[in-house]
Amino acid sequence: MKKAWIPILVIGLIALFVYTKSVGVYNIFVQNEETINGQWAEVETQYQRRADLIPNLVNTVKGYADFEQQTLTQVIEARAKATSINLNADDLTPENIARFQEAQDQLSGSLSRLLVSVERYPELKANQNFLELQAQLEGTENRIAVARRNFNQSVQSYNSNLRTFPNNMFAGWYGFERKGYFEAAQGAETAPNVQF
16 A cells, blocks of 8 residues: 555655746746836836937927928937837737837937938037937937846846746746847948048
8 A cells, every 4th residue: 555655646746846846937937027027118218208308309400490301300200100119018029129129210310310410500509408408318318228238138038047948848838938139220230431
């Protein structure tokens, strides 16, 4: 009779180990996802801050009658497109991140062209409102870079944990999937050509 209990005890211990391991892995994935969701919210907050500053910048620049209207229109349109893409934290797939990033990169490019064209207007460059807005935009761009870096670090930790054995088996059972990263914009590897 005692020998019959040994296999049952071994099977019970194995089942207990698998159960505790699966619960632990599940909880770790939930915690990692919540960290990613928090980091994503910070990224969105910083992009929203930039989007909120743009109308003030455009209105300040519009005050200069001979300023290029096409440049302003491009900034306004890029802002509208960037703010129209809402990405839920539950849907941070690589494809969706790339779509979101593309719209934000278009806005960044339009803003860069706007700031470059301002160089031709010394009276605008000296305008105190413009200088303050420009400084706020520069600060916001730095905040965006920090938020994106923190988000990518959280995603890296989550994806690494997701892909390691035996976590990858449990992740499949629970439906956890890889998250997407922010990547460098196309052409970022090429240094800009500055001429004086």
